[in-house]
Amino acid sequence: LIAELLPSGGADTPYASVDLDAVTRNVERMQAYCDAHGLTLRPHVKTHRLPAIAHEQVRAGAVGITCQKVDEAAVMVAAGIEDVLVCYPVLGEAKLERLCGLAAAARISLAADSAEVAHGVSRALARRGLEIDFLVECDTGLDRTGVQTPEQASELARLVDGLPGLRFAGLMTYPTGPLTEPFFARARELIERAGLEVGKLSGGGTETALRTHELAKLTELRTGTYVFGDRACIANGSVALADCALRVHATVVSRPTPTRAILDAGSKVLTTDPVEAPGVPGYGLLVERPGALVDELFEEHARVQLAPEEPPLQLGEVVSIVPNHACGTTYMQPRVLAHRAGAPVGWWPVTGRGAVR
Amino acid sequence: LIAELLPSGGADTPYASVDLDAVTRNVERMQAYCDAHGLTLRPHVKTHRLPAIAHEQVRAGAVGITCQKVDEAAVMVAAGIEDVLVCYPVLGEAKLERLCGLAAAARISLAADSAEVAHGVSRALARRGLEIDFLVECDTGLDRTGVQTPEQASELARLVDGLPGLRFAGLMTYPTGPLTEPFFARARELIERAGLEVGKLSGGGTETALRTHELAKLTELRTGTYVFGDRACIANGSVALADCALRVHATVVSRPTPTRAILDAGSKVLTTDPVEAPGVPGYGLLVERPGALVDELFEEHARVQLAPEEPPLQLGEVVSIVPNHACGTTYMQPRVLAHRAGAPVGWWPVTGRGAVR
Numbered sequence: 006l007i008a009e010l011l012p013s014g015g016a017d018t019p020y021a022s023v024d025l026d027a028v029t030r031n032v033e034r035m036q037a038y039c040d041a042h043g044l045t046l047r048p049h050v051k052t053h054r055l056p057a058i059a060h061e062q063v064r065a066g067a068v069g070i071t072c073q074k075v076d077e078a079a080v081m082v083a084a085g086i087e088d089v090l091v092c093y094p095v096l097g098e099a100k101l102e103r104l105c106g107l108a109a110a111a112r113i114s115l116a117a118d119s120a121e122v123a124h125g126v127s128r129a130l131a132r133r134g135l136e137i138d139f140l141v142e143c144d145t146g147l148d149r150t151g152v153q154t155p156e157q158a159s160e161l162a163r164l165v166d167g168l169p170g171l172r173f174a175g176l177m178t179y180p181t182g183p184l185t186e187p188f189f190a191r192a193r194e195l196i197e198r199a200g201l202e203v204g205k206l207s208g209g210g211t212e213t214a215l216r217t218h219e220l221a222k223l224t225e226l227r228t229g230t231y232v233f234g235d236r237a238c239i240a241n242g243s244v245a246l247a248d249c250a251l252r253v254h255a256t257v258v259s260r261p262t263p264t265r266a267i268l269d270a271g272s273k274v275l276t277t278d279p280v281e282a283p284g285v286p287g288y289g290l291l292v293e294r295p296g297a298l299v300d301e302l303f304e305e306h307a308r309v310q311l312a313p314e315e316p317p318l319q320l321g322e323v324v325s326i327v328p329n330h331a332c333g334t335t336y337m338q339p340r341v342l343a344h345r346a347g348a349p350v351g352w353w354p355v356t357g358r359g360a361v362r
Numbered sequence: 363l364i365a366e367l368l369p370s371g372g373a374d375t376p377y378a379s380v381d382l383d384a385v386t387r388n389v390e391r392m393q394a395y396c397d398a399h400g401l402t403l404r405p406h407v408k409t410h411r412l413p414a415i416a417h418e419q420v421r422a423g424a425v426g427i428t429c430q431k432v433d434e435a436a437v438m439v440a441a442g443i444e445d446v447l448v449c450y451p452v453l454g455e456a457k458l459e460r461l462c463g464l465a466a467a468a469r470i471s472l473a474a475d476s477a478e479v480a481h482g483v484s485r486a487l488a489r490r491g492l493e494i495d496f497l498v499e500c501d502t503g504l505d506r507t508g509v510q511t512p513e514q515a516s517e518l519a520r521l522v523d524g525l526p527g528l529r530f531a532g533l534m535t536y537p538t539g540p541l542t543e544p545f546f547a548r549a550r551e552l553i554e555r556a557g558l559e560v561g562k563l564s565g566g567g568t569e570t571a572l573r574t575h576e577l578a579k580l581t582e583l584r585t586g587t588y589v590f591g592d593r594a595c596i597a598n599g600s601v602a603l604a605d606c607a608l609r610v611h612a613t614v615v616s617r618p619t620p621t622r623a624i625l626d627a628g629s630k631v632l633t634t635d636p637v638e639a640p641g642v643p644g645y646g647l648l649v650e651r652p653g654a655l656v657d658e659l660f661e662e663h664a665r666v667q668l669a670p671e672e673p674p675l676q677l678g679e680v681v682s683i684v685p686n687h688a689c690g691t692t693y694m695q696p697r698v699l700a701h702r703a704g705a706p707v708g709w710w711p712v713t714g715r716g717a718v719r
Contacts, residue, residue, distance in 0.1 A: 017454060017456040017457065017719055018454070018719070019718060019719065020719075051661055051662075073661070073662040074662060093615070093626075093662065094615040094616050094624075096613055096615055096677070096678050097374060097375075097613065097678070099374040100374065118616055118618065119616065119617070119677060121677045121678065122615075122677075144618055148618075148622070148665070149616075149618075149624060149658075149660060149663055149665060150615075150616040150618060150624050150663065151616075151618060152618070153618055153619060256453055256454065258450070258451040258453055258479075258507075259451050259475055259476065259506075259507040259508075260476070261475065261501055261505075261506075261507060261508060261509070261510055262510060265505070267451075267506060267507050269450075270718075271718075272633070272635065272690060273690070273693055273718050274718055276629070276633065276634065277633065277634050277635050277636070277690075278629065278634050279634070301506075303506060304408055304430070304689055304690070304693075305408075305430040305431060305450065305718065306506055306507065308505070308506060320453070320476060320478045320479075321453055321454070321478065332661055333629060333630070333634075333661070336630055336661075339716040359696040361376055361627075361628075361630050361631055361662060362374055362375070362376065362377075
């Protein structure tokens with residue numbers, strides 16, 4: 006289908022396409038879920054890094070967006086997004102200066118997990134007469150960033166409350182899991198006992214997004230991958246194949262044996278990100294041959310193994326792949342072909358690409 | 363060291379740096395090896411995608427460069443490189459048109475493995491009155507692209523010899539391995555019996571590069587990763603740590619427990635490319651704590667596990683990482699900090715980034 010939409014001469018592969026109708030379905034489904042369960046939705050734009058989709062998410066009802074890096078937020082503020090949570094510990098004068106610039110131009114909030122970060126951000130903001138919301142990041146099971154205990158959460162909340170330039174605004178975690186509710190409940194109890202209000206309880210993650218109400222009493226949901234879906238989402242049941250919006254299109258450039266085909270998209274297009282689930286080996290779902298295994302990626306080649314009973318792939322044939330990990334794959338593309346209702350909307354530059362500082 | 367070289371205010375991490383002194387050592391070592399063994403050297407630029415380094419390789423004695431994609435070649439021709447082997451099956455009018463444009467402007471050769479590609483390239487070139495060298499790609503053990511038998515190699519060589527726009531120039535394989543010599547010897551015998559000359563026997567791969575003479579009688583060596591080295595090269599013994607030119611610099615942004623530190627470089631900087639060797643788990647070598655394990659990468663976080671007896675990492679500390687895979691990691695960077703003799707040379711844009719078509 007998409008190959009027919011291309012301007013002329015067929016597809017110059019590899020390239021990625023985004024089905025905006027699928028995006029709209031995913032955006033509306035998640036917003037309806039949040040509306041039904043009294044949650045504000047604050048999508049994570051790391052998945053798409055495309056301002057047009059961030060705006061669609063906000064128009065559909067999101068209160069704002071989530072970014073990890075300051076420069077990712079800067080790209081989105083430059084594109085007209087007005088409310089951004091930076092959920093990352095911001096350290097260092099260069100980044101603090103940029104964070105303050107953003108805070109002067111948009112509604113910025115921050116989630117972080119240490120007194121050092123709180124002091125640094127406070128000093129930078131207060132010096133400029135600025136003030137932002139600060140959420141305490143809690144590690145409720147991922148073993149990544151976040152304070153480790155409700156007691157530490159309470160301690161950091163009390164510190165933040167006393168620092169100029171910061172308003173203590175609540176608790177944040179990623180992902181929402183079985184330990185989120187007991188952690189948040191205890192932390193909230195301790196913080197309220199200290200006389201502070203816990204305004205927001207923010208959880209995240211696509212895998213558990215539509216089960217948030219079963220897992221924890223939250224006020225806010227942050228989720229990113231749901232907007233595109235990917236092979237990992239299919240595997241964990243969070244997004245159906247029909248709603249996977251991002252496809253990589255590749256050409257069969259070599260067919261050394263009847264059951265081996267080589268595609269012109271490798272790790273520099275698809276990434277080597279695995280699907281962390283049993284029984285889902287390889288590097289993407291080949292839509293035209295769902296029984297095939299993309300068993301190896303090289304930098305510019307994907308190797309496809311076909312079962313002998315499957316119809317062979319022909320040299321020159323253009324195929325499409327649902328990638329293992331949408332966020333990583335989008336990030337590899339200088340541009341994506343956006344299409345809606347069977348018509349191309351345009352080649353959209355992935356504006357937020359490279360914004361990792 | 364590098365942090366001190368940065369213009370002001372310390373390092374704004376994550377970023378990658380390239381030690382040009384190490385690059386020069388690697389370039390000179392490989393050139394000396396090729397000179398000593400009567401091999402022409404044609405480095406693969408996929409590792410660095412930096413015109414300045416391609417030119418250094420040519421100045422040191424390389425006969426030209428190797429690229430996989432047409433657009434990668436276009437970037438290098440635009441930067442003044444005059445001799446490029448495109449070792450990839452080029453299919454489709456859009457790419458053929460660009461390939462012909464390059465062939466009119468520089469000395470271009472092509473390696474491919476099918477009659478279909480040979481016919482397509484021949485038609486496109488002959489129509490424009492152009493002619494290029496064509497090498498037959500042979501699969502001598504990787505199970506990727508390449509004809510599968512010496513008989514198929516001979517058949518394709520004879521076809522190419524009869525096609526306008528193409529000169530049969532020899533055989534090509536990747537990587538040079540134990541099966542390369544018997545395959546090439548038999549194919550050469552068959553091709554010469556048909557009255558054709560096998561001008562070039564081209565092998566590749568950094569792991570076996572300095573042992574090429576023990577593996578096969580070749581005329582040309584193509585190798586890419588040697589120029590930077592990486593953790594995989596350290597593991598297979600092809601490049602020493604002291605000669606690893608590419609480092610990623612990251613800040614400790616969270617230290618949730620005494621033995622867990624989080625760095626601000628994740629898969630969007632380092633890639634999830636593994637080291638395919640036993641006993642080398644994780645995602646990079648932390649230079650300042652060689653006993654630490656970077657056990658998990660998230661998109662914007664690396665998780666470091668320190669042994670309890672190691673000195674802890676401090677919040678705000680800037681550390682450096684030798685990545686698992688230099689080629690993938692360079693490709694993630696919009697720019698790299700090049701330095702020589704302890705002084706910064708400049709922020710070099712990774713010009714070939716995104717050139718995957």
